Amino acid sequence: MADIRLEGVSHSYDGGRTWALKPMTWTWRSDRAYALLGPSGCGKTTLLNIISGLISPTTGRIWLGDREVTAVPTAGRNIAQVFQFPVLYEQMSVYDNLAFPLRNRGYPRAEVDRRVRTVSRMLGLDGHLGHRSRRLDPGRQQIVCVGRGLVRPDVAAVLLDEPLTVIDPALKWTLRSKLKEIHRDTGHTLIYVTHDQTEALTFADEVVVLKDGEIVQAGEPTELFLTPAHEFVGHFIGSPGMNVVPAEIAGGVVRIGGTAVGRAAGENGDLPPGPVRIGVRPEFVRIADGRDAADRNTGARAAPGLRVRITGVDRMGSYHLVHARADGHALVSKTDPGSRHDPGAAVFFRFDPGRAFLFRDEVRCGTLAPLDGPAERP
Ligand code: ATP
Numbered sequence: 001m002a003d004i005r006l007e008g009v010s011h012s013y014d015g016g017r018t019w020a021l022k023p024m025t026w027t028w029r030s031d032r033a034y035a036l037l038g039p040s041g042c043g044k045t046t047l048l049n050i051i052s053g054l055i056s057p058t059t060g061r062i063w064l065g066d067r068e069v070t071a072v073p074t075a076g077r078n079i080a081q082v083f084q085f086p087v088l089y090e091q092m093s094v095y096d097n098l099a100f101p102l103r104n105r106g107y108p109r110a111e112v113d114r115r116v117r118t119v120s121r122m123l124g125l126d127g128h129l130g131h132r133s134r135r136l137d138p139g140r141q142q143i144v145c146v147g148r149g150l151v152r153p154d155v156a157a158v159l160l161d162e163p164l165t166v167i168d169p170a171l172k173w174t175l176r177s178k179l180k181e182i183h184r185d186t187g188h189t190l191i192y193v194t195h196d197q198t199e200a201l202t203f204a205d206e207v208v209v210l211k212d213g214e215i216v217q218a219g220e221p222t223e224l225f226l227t228p229a230h231e232f233v234g235h236f237i238g239s240p241g242m243n244v245v246p247a248e249i250a251g252g253v254v255r256i257g258g259t260a261v262g263r264a265a266g267e268n269g270d271l272p273p274g275p276v277r278i279g280v281r282p283e284f285v286r287i288a289d290g291r292d293a294a295d296r297n298t299g300a301r302a303a304p305g306l307r308v309r310i311t312g313v314d315r316m317g318s319y320h321l322v323h324a325r326a327d328g329h330a331l332v333s334k335t336d337p338g339s340r341h342d343p344g345a346a347v348f349f350r351f352d353p354g355r356a357f358l359f360r361d362e363v364r365c366g367t368l369a370p371l372d373g374p375a376e377r378p
Contacts (some may be wrong), residue, residue, distance in 0.1 A: 002065030002156050004028040004051060004189060009060030010213075011046050016058070020046045021213040023059060028157070030065075031187040033180065035200035038210035039236070044193045047210070048159045051191070052081045064156050081159045082149040085166060086141035090134035094125060094144050097133050101152050119147045122178050139167045143175065150182050157189040164199070176203050197237050201225075209233050225281075226355070231362040234279045240321070242279045243331045244359070245306075249273050254304075254358070254368055257327035262304025262351070262368035264358060271366050277359045278368055284355035285333035287322060287341060288348040304368045305350035306331070310343050324349060 004027070011021040021043045028034060028051075036044050049055045051062065053074035061070045069077050080101070088097050095116060102112045120126045123143050128136060133144055142163065149158050160179075164172045180203060183190050194200050200207050201221040208218040209232070216230040228234040234242030247256045249264045250273050261278070264271045288305070308324035308331060315337070322333045322341050331349055341347070356368035 002067075002189075003030050003063075004157055005063040006051075007061045007063070009050060009057045009062060011043075011050060011055065012058045019213050021050070021057075024215060026208075026215060026218075028189055028191060030189045033183050033190045033203065033205045034192065035204035035207045036191055036193045036210060037195065037197065037200040037207055037236070039195055042210045043213040044195075044210055045161055046213075048081070048161050048191065048193055051157070052079045052159055053077050054081075078154070078156045079159060080149040080152060080155045080157070082145050082161065082163045084162045086138060086145050088133045088141055088144060088148075090132070092133060093129065094120070094131055094133055094136070095129040097144050098125075098129075098147050098151055101148060105152065105154070115151050115153070119151045119182065122182055123147050123175070124178075139171065142166050146175070146179070150179075150186065150188070153186055155188060157191065159191050159193075161193045162195070163192070172199075179203070197239075201237070207237075209236065211236075227364075228279065228357070229364050231277065231279060231359050234281070234357075238281055238283075240282055240332060240334075242281045243285065245278045245326075245329045245331065247276050247278050247358075249276050249358075253371070254278065256306060256329070259307065259327075260371055261306050262356070263371055264366055265369040266358075266366040267364070271358065271360075275360075276365070278351075278356055279359055279364075280351045280356040280368075282321065282332045282334035284352040285331065286350045286352065287333055287335060287339070288350045289345075303350040303353050304356055304370055305348045308347060308349050310341055310345045310347060312343050313341055 006024055006026045008023045008025055010019060010023040012019050038044055050057050053072060061068060098116045098120060099112050102115060120129055125143060125147060133141055146163050164175060167175060192203055206218060207221055207224055209216050211232045217224060217233045224233055224237050228242065231244060245256055247254050249271055252264055253260050254262050254264050306326050308326040310322060310324045312323045314321040318337060320335045320337055320339060322335055324331050333349055351368060353370060354367060357364050358366040358368060
């Protein structure tokens with residue numbers, strides 16, 4: 001297995017007028033399962049096709065381990081790729097489709113048989129091995145494609161481009177966990193493209209978030225959720241996404257429409273005065289009313305927060321979404337389903353310390369810390 005290293009790789013389809021991928025330097029580590037996550041048109045397929053050699057980068061170099069492959073065609077890269085829709089040898093049986101990549105590489109007959117049967121058992125294809133692939137429904141054809149991508153133990157990487165699009169939703173969960181199981185067994189470098197956050201978060205060791213042809217953050221699923229480095233990650237990951245409210249820093253204090261809501265704690269020293277945006281996930285917004293005993297009795301510094309008026313409550317079963325407005329800004333809190341809040345009530349939305357972040361030019365630059373002094377009350 002080998003790392004895949006990209007050095008200054010970019011791509012333009014129109015001679016440099018627009019860039020599907022901006023210059024990117026990034027290493028995909030061997031034996032990790034990555035999800036490449038981003039909205040439609042952000043460059044996911046372009047990046048995958050550059051790695052597999054289906055298209056050449058406009059600039060930059062690509063390495064598989066110690067070997068530079070920038071000018072090496074697809075066939076010489078030893079990378080398996082699975083596309084969004086099934087691409088099979090329709091006249092061949094399912095068995096022969098699965099065996100093809102192994103026979104092509106001269107694997108002994110017994111080894112071919114062993115691997116085909118292992119993969120087909122894991123993907124639930126064992127009852128179909130003798131069928132011609134064109135007789136299968138599109139969903140099952142796609143599962144054969146996934147199996148063909150995973151059957152060879154010696155590939156440098158397996159690239160999967162939204163591989164479960166045509167699969168029945170109920171089967172998707174099972175297949176994703178099967179894919180993980182096969183990945184654990186083979187230890188391939190695996191890159192799984194998706195625009196679906198659930199798919200990315202449940203599947204990957206590491207999620208790489210792409211926006212407008214650039215990687216904006218990469219990390220373990222929990223890290224992306226707890227510490228979004230970019231506003232886009234806050235919006236795109238999470239359901240609903242992060243609250244974002246424009247604010248102003250003056251004298252180290254963060255104000256929304258003139259109300260002090262917390263202190264600015266910069267990541268690299270003091271933050272200069274000026275506009276900033278506060279981002280806090282609905283999960284970390286706690287609703288406090290006039291009886292916020294902890295603050296009143298202990299005199300402890302209140303968590304940063306904002307006086308709001310509740311505008312509505314969505315009862316979602318396992319949680320409630322409490323919608324509110326403050327100074328013309330909409331915010332939402334995700335609360336316990338046992339909580340009771342009424343539209344029209346004036347309350348505080350308190351932000352869990354360390355979980356409300358400050359963003360400038362969409363990039364995280366600090367956190368919102370408690371204000372000194374006694375707690376504010378509605
Ligand atoms: P999707 O999830 O919709 O497949 P994506 O994230 O995979 O999108 P790409 O298909 O890589 O994104 O496209 C990135 C950008 O490049 C888009 O603006 C797209 O319109 C453009 N693009 C892609 N392929 C071509 C092409 N063959 N010719 C011209 N422009 C292209």
